[in-house]
Amino acid sequence: SSIYTYDPTESVRYTITGPLNFNFDEFKIELRNDNDVNVYSDCSAPEISEVTASDATTVIVYFNEEVNENTAENTANYSITGDITIESASLHLLNKSKIVLSVSEMTDGTNYTITISDVEDLNGNSIQDGTADFSYNTDGINEMIEVSNINLYPNPTSGKTSLVFNAKKQHQMNVSLISIDGKIITNTTYILQKGENRVDFNLSSLEKGIYFIKLKTPSGEKLLKIVKN
Secondary structure: OOOOOOOOOOOOOEEEOOOEEEEOOEEEEOOOOHHHEEEOOOOOOOOEEEEEEEEOOEEEEEEOOOEOHHHHOOHHHEEEOOOEOEEEEEEOOOOOOEEEEEEOOOOOOEEEEEEEOOOEEOOOOEOOOEEEEEEEOOHHHHOOEOHHHOEEEOOOEOOEEEEEEEEOOOEEEEEEEEEOOOOEEEEEEEEEOOEEEEEEEEOOOOOOEEEEEEEEEOOEEEEEEEEEO
């Protein structure tokens, strides 16, 4: 019997049906006719997968699919309880399902609810009144260091920056520099001394953008945002 062939269009998603055969050490779906090939139709709105507060002024939203840049970066499409103001919304450069929100300062130990509407996926489906609960909490790490007195300067920076803080007692702390897409750039363990401690960073070789410094102690962790300009 003749084999049906189909010439696909670049960047178009398809749904394929047909018999599955194993030939020449690989599985293949054999097309029988044009009814076996259909342009994929997405009719589902994006859903909120996860919401986290990385620091007192940064909230990260993850959707279950890639979203449209214009609607994702419209601050009017987001609201957070507790009179928190959405100051900016940035779609991640590589992970198009991840949004970074810059917000007014949140209160430590407080639970919040975010509501999202009119953010569209790449097929024009929009979420309406999607909600998710999250919290901002630094109580655990506060047992080890004085969270309220952490200083990261200069920030923004064009290269070098310093993290200065007070430890309440001698203990071990892991410090990581992380890209906005979650890649660990540096990861170092320090033995902190009671009193003032200082950790220096050099971002000169990194591209401009947002990065995070993660502090992890045996009792908790904290994420700080730093901007390379």
